[in-house]
Amino acid sequence: MITGTGITKIFKQRGGVLGAREVPALRGVDFAIAKGGAVSFIGESGSGKTTLGRIIAGLETHDAGEIVIDGVPMSSLSHRARQPYFRRVQLIHQDPYSALNPTRTIHQTLEAPLRLRAKQTGRLRSWVDGRAEELLAMVGIDPGYVLPRYPHQLSGGMRQRVVIARALTMDPEVLVADEAVSMIDVSLRLGILALLKDLRERLGVGVLFITHDIATARYIGDDGELYVLYRGQVVERGATEKIIADPVHPYTQSLLSAIPVLHGLERPGAERVVPREMQREGLPDGGCLFARRCPFSTERCESEMPVLGRDGGPGAETEQEYACFHPERRSVIPVGVGE
Numbered sequence: 001m002i003t004g005t006g007i008t009k010i011f012k013q014r015g016g017v018l019g020a021r022e023v024p025a026l027r028g029v030d031f032a033i034a035k036g037g038a039v040s041f042i043g044e045s046g047s048g049k050t051t052l053g054r055i056i057a058g059l060e061t062h063d064a065g066e067i068v069i070d071g072v073p074m075s076s077l078s079h080r081a082r083q084p085y086f087r088r089v090q091l092i093h094q095d096p097y098s099a100l101n102p103t104r105t106i107h108q109t110l111e112a113p114l115r116l117r118a119k120q121t122g123r124l125r126s127w128v129d130g131r132a133e134e135l136l137a138m139v140g141i142d143p144g145y146v147l148p149r150y151p152h153q154l155s156g157g158m159r160q161r162v163v164i165a166r167a168l169t170m171d172p173e174v175l176v177a178d179e180a181v182s183m184i185d186v187s188l189r190l191g192i193l194a195l196l197k198d199l200r201e202r203l204g205v206g207v208l209f210i211t212h213d214i215a216t217a218r219y220i221g222d223d224g225e226l227y228v229l230y231r232g233q234v235v236e237r238g239a240t241e242k243i244i245a246d247p248v249h250p251y252t253q254s255l256l257s258a259i260p261v262l263h264g265l266e267r268p269g270a271e272r273v274v275p276r277e278m279q280r281e282g283l284p285d286g287g288c289l290f291a292r293r294c295p296f297s298t299e300r301c302e303s304e305m306p307v308l309g310r311d312g313g314p315g316a317e318t319e320q321e322y323a324c325f326h327p328e329r330r331s332v333i334p335v336g337v338g339e
């Protein structure tokens with residue numbers, strides 16, 4: 001189990017004439033990823049998804065908050081002592097082209113981490129080659145074909161499978177898949193998503209899926225949890241299917257309204273939420289982060305920041321949380337014709 005409480009990250013960007021400026025990438029994010037669970041973080045570009053994934057994988061520091069892995073708060077450990085914990089979280093890079101060293105064969109790519117793993121777990125070195133073959137077979141590629149080859153000799157889809165196999169060398173509990181299919185050919189995407197789903201079922205490995213695309217979040221974690229991030233804040237959280245069917249936050253509703261309708265098969269939902277153009281000047285200070293774009297915002301939204309709250313109170317049957325003063329369910333998703 002991996003949990004985060006109040007995860008906050010502020011980047012200092014060197015500005016032009018105005019000097020350095022602080023960019024809050026994450027504003028007190030709470031999350032929990034259970035073993036074998038599927039959690040998706042969704043949000044538009046700049047919402048803080050990648051930063052959060054990197055923090056969870058131990059590749060980025062945070063300014064406030066706590067990450068707890070298997071009951072151990074990471075802040076209580078030295079940098080060195082944290083490493084075995086962060087080994088349990090492996091990041092799958094979105095770009096399979098730059099993620100693999102072009103000068104190494106796939107055999108060499110897998111051999112190095114497997115040797116380390118053999119040492120850590122007291123196995124013989126002879127275990128390494130067999131394990132490399134096993135992992136490649138597990139991700140659906142022929143070891144005999146792939147092992148002697150260099151990355152440039154493989155398709156994007158195959159490379160992404162090798163990247164996943166490499167992540168599995170460390171026996172992770174959680175795979176962080178950051179836009180894992182965005183850079184590979186559309187025709188190969190479903191195969192990679194199906195593989196991640198399969199690994200969840202077969203190995204019980206948890207998947208943290210980071211995406212701007214609600215359809216992929218739905219595919220990978222239809223039984224999981226969805227977190228909707230907007231400008232570093234979780235604005236809605238709950239069971240993926242529930243949020244997709246019944247979004248409450250206007251930002252989530254606007255994301256779902258943007259899903260294209262399949263002509264002849266679907267018709268648009270009864271309502272559509274279209275965000276207003278963002279005005280650069282006068283960004284809300286202290287108010288709801290979405291207020292200036294929200295078609296339903298009121299004076300209160302401009303001056304007070306809503307916090308994530310539970311629907312129906314503690315113990316409510318469905319646990320859906322949202323940060324909005326004017327929650328209203330709107331049926332925005334396309335519905336099948338004849339339903």
Ligand SMILES: Nc1ncnc2c1ncn2[C@@H]1O[C@H](COP(=O)(O)OP(=O)(O)OP(=O)(O)O)[C@@H](O)[C@H]1O
Nearest residue numbers: 011012013023025044045046047048049050051052
């Ligand atoms: N190394 C960095 N230095 C300064 N600012 C950064 C850095 N990394 C991210 N940011 C800023 O932090 C905010 C969140 O970025 P992040 O990449 O986490 O968002 P994202 O939701 O993953 O976006 P995308 O989908 O475009 O990758 C953005 O405003 C970004 O400009």
